Amino acid sequence: MKGVYVIHDQETGQRYVESAYGDTGIWQRWTSYAATLHGGNFGLKDLVERKGEEYYRTNMRFALLEYWSMRTDDDHVLEREPYWKNVLHARSLGHNRN
Template structure:
């Protein structure tokens, strides 16, 4: 007699940097289960990313540099506390709870770079996207 063991869904395979669009729950699964293809794809990547609050359309533009521990470390901090240390997101979590983030936030990569690119380029691109997407005026960016 054979038994079929249930397989645990561990999320979709890494689709490529230009196709990353994750809910909080998907990101949580990737980080907590250590999904190898995702981890190897983002652990040494610098990036400019966007967090979208799907309940109101507000955006947060962030960056992952060598100073912030690359993309894996940045996104792990969002899974851990919902705000990653950002002031406006921290205030949102205090006011609405982590469940708000779990229900409404989506994470995507705007631009990705290898580890050798200078951090100042990443920070310049982050500032560019904040300007283009008006995330200081209408979103969660305060700097």
């Protein structure tokens, strides 16, 4: 599946929004988070360094906001990501830095 998802910090209310597309979609992205906790994202990496792995494992929750089949054009998925970043204030009040 391809889609847009949010990682929500239950303690602070901060959010991180990202899209997953390409040949591996959501599965690959969430596997990366399971292995590293931050998936290579600077804002989440900073959070793990500041608060620790236990904080992350206890407080962060993943949820799909929208999802589509693997046949969906990547451009469509990419167009929806900024919409959700704006709606959820993921840049100004969250962990997104772009």
